Amino acid sequence: MRAVLAPEALEAIVEVLRRRDWRVVAPTVRDKAIVYDEIASAAELPIGWKDVQAPGSYRLERRDDEARFGYAVGPQSWKRELLAPSARLLQIERANESFEVVKNAAETKRTAFFGVRPCEVAAIKIQDRVLIGGSYTDEDYLERRTNSFVIAVNCGEPAANCFCASMGTGPKAEDGYDLVLTEILDGSHRFLVEAGTDEGAELLAELPQQPAEKADTTAAEKVTDAARKRMGITLDRSDVHDLLLANLEHERYDDVAKRCLACTNCTLACPTCFCTAIDDANSLSGEGNDRVRKWDSCFTLQYSEMHGGGTRRETKSRYRQWLIHKLSTWHDQFDTLGCVGCGRCITWCPVGIDIREEVAAIRATQEAKS
Amino acid sequence: MAQTLTETAGSLEAMTPVPYAVTATRQDTYDTWTLELEPVNGAPIVPGPGQFNMLYAFGVGEVPISNAGNFETDERLVHTIRAVGAVTKALCAAEVGTVIGVRGPFGNTWPIEDAKGKDVVIVAGGIGLPPLRPAIYHVLKNRKDYGRFVLLYGARTPSDMVFLDEVKSWQSNYDVDLDLIVDAGDTDWKGKVGLVTKLIPPANFDADVAKGFIVGPEIMMKFVAQELMNRDLPAESIYVSMERTMRCGVGLCGHCQVGPTLICRDGAVYTWAEVEKLLAVKEL
Numbered sequence: 001m002r003a004v005l006a007p008e009a010l011e012a013i014v015e016v017l018r019r020r021d022w023r024v025v026a027p028t029v030r031d032k033a034i035v036y037d038e039i040a041s042a043a044e045l046p047i048g049w050k051d052v053q054a055p056g057s058y059r060l061e062r063r064d065d066e067a068r069f070g071y072a073v074g075p076q077s078w079k080r081e082l083l084a085p086s087a088r089l090l091q092i093e094r095a096n097e098s099f100e101v102v103k104n105a106a107e108t109k110r111t112a113f114f115g116v117r118p119c120e121v122a123a124i125k126i127q128d129r130v131l132i133g134g135s136y137t138d139e140d141y142l143e144r145r146t147n148s149f150v151i152a153v154n155c156g157e158p159a160a161n162c163f164c165a166s167m168g169t170g171p172k173a174e175d176g177y178d179l180v181l182t183e184i185l186d187g188s189h190r191f192l193v194e195a196g197t198d199e200g201a202e203l204l205a206e207l208p209q210q211p212a213e214k215a216d217t218t219a220a221e222k223v224t225d226a227a228r229k230r231m232g233i234t235l236d237r238s239d240v241h242d243l244l245l246a247n248l249e250h251e252r253y254d255d256v257a258k259r260c261l262a263c264t265n266c267t268l269a270c271p272t273c274f275c276t277a278i279d280d281a282n283s284l285s286g287e288g289n290d291r292v293r294k295w296d297s298c299f300t301l302q303y304s305e306m307h308g309g310g311t312r313r314e315t316k317s318r319y320r321q322w323l324i325h326k327l328s329t330w331h332d333q334f335d336t337l338g339c340v341g342c343g344r345c346i347t348w349c350p351v352g353i354d355i356r357e358e359v360a361a362i363r364a365t366q367e368a369k370s
Numbered sequence: 371m372a373q374t375l376t377e378t379a380g381s382l383e384a385m386t387p388v389p390y391a392v393t394a395t396r397q398d399t400y401d402t403w404t405l406e407l408e409p410v411n412g413a414p415i416v417p418g419p420g421q422f423n424m425l426y427a428f429g430v431g432e433v434p435i436s437n438a439g440n441f442e443t444d445e446r447l448v449h450t451i452r453a454v455g456a457v458t459k460a461l462c463a464a465e466v467g468t469v470i471g472v473r474g475p476f477g478n479t480w481p482i483e484d485a486k487g488k489d490v491v492i493v494a495g496g497i498g499l500p501p502l503r504p505a506i507y508h509v510l511k512n513r514k515d516y517g518r519f520v521l522l523y524g525a526r527t528p529s530d531m532v533f534l535d536e537v538k539s540w541q542s543n544y545d546v547d548l549d550l551i552v553d554a555g556d557t558d559w560k561g562k563v564g565l566v567t568k569l570i571p572p573a574n575f576d577a578d579v580a581k582g583f584i585v586g587p588e589i590m591m592k593f594v595a596q597e598l599m600n601r602d603l604p605a606e607s608i609y610v611s612m613e614r615t616m617r618c619g620v621g622l623c624g625h626c627q628v629g630p631t632l633i634c635r636d637g638a639v640y641t642w643a644e645v646e647k648l649l650a651v652k653e654l
Contacts, residue, residue, distance in 0.1 A: 090386060092428070098389045098410050098469040099428055103382050135635070136381045136620035245629075248651050275624030278385070278617040282429050289429055291385075296623070303625060306615045307454035317653035324629070332630030 387471025495586025
């Protein structure tokens, strides 16, 4: 099912969903960045804004049109909606000489993610594999995921740090959405919309629309084709798994360790990073504890803390852990790559370390050697 | 491959500590205690040999500790714990009657079924003996199912050895080739002195039909595995138990990964063939 929407029809999407008492979370401008937050009107979308990204740099600028999705991705990802940054799992209370446990089942409202980029759709699929695809199911994630409704938006404006074309995750979403929009700015401003699920089709049926003509689908293809061409291929994923595993002691890790601050920004901004700490927060009386699951990062020393100290004491070991996990060992663990090419780790790295450059440097010297 | 128990479950149940009362405590060494545990309500869990539990000291935190119980004849959980951090210190300070939290069992088991009809060579270093104790009891209680049984136990000093009286009783009561060694003896020590690797060349087993189980510090497991391979025991027949920090125990928190593997999900028991290359890389 496929149709064409006028820009004003985006308001109908928000209205219909809010009438159903769903939360609508979408990109919106706050603190000079595009963040994901609940919106009450499509007017809160970042209309006429674009993001200019470079390693370690992110700026918003005005566009000379009224594009609703004329930017790439901001500092946040949908991870914060699905794998909550902090979730109370249990309350453990002292009871006589023993203790009692109250489980906190997550209760979430039906939530529409409005404006999910193809790389982010791919990231959600990766986290699905990790958190609900194995022997143990993360129920908190499952509850939030079951209650999510994905309105994807294909990309026409990749940022300089975007490399989804290299990772095979964009700029056009192939599946994993309820609805997908492509914003067409060429000619009359309009959106090609396609339903990916029955629920998506139901929503689409409620929207004011025009039938999609051949010219519309061609124009939409042109948008993502141009985006793909603009990005080019900047990371060769075909053999990266073996390349990194064959070069675990590569001297490039000493080099990157001189630049890396081990600040954890890349892991927090990453839409696939899933590591969490399970901590007990004690009440002042000492009679009760909240067991809280929080985002954690392999860049901290505490992450690998055991008796006798951390397993990864040096920054280079922690960077290597992160890099090989994203591009090699994630595949061994979960049968999928752990990187979707969104570029957040490059943009939000305070010193602008670029995963593509690091892989290229390892590849270059490896090839020189062989 | 090590034996894997397949389970499908919700994480919240698996991450909820269950109250267990301490029914006995014993100080094993200057920094190591053994706790026996029984559930406050209901039936106890029955771990397989090689599996671990997450133990919870109320208000302090959780740590993964191997099961050391004799599950052939006894339902009590047994955990031997070295007091090295906040949680293990709190657990070691537990007295009879103290209630601690237990969740598990997690991880895979020693390949005791695959080892049937074969020689079994168990090499333990220091506090590495307790994680092997359930497998040892399984072999002892089903002695006729196995070939020769070699048990080599080394520690830094005699006072670092745990379960020593019990180990000696196995020698008197069962058909087991037991050998003990310490790095440094004391005035009462009349046994061998040196590294546990020294006991492997003379050990009585047939490498063509043997399985080796090793637990100890990583460096010890490395040299023991090497020594077993020098006796022509293939790396695929040598099993070790790996250790990393763990938060969830169910493959969701990411902490216990070593390269391609998550220890709580794929281990903690691995063949030496699976982990030799991983342990050769510093800080992997």
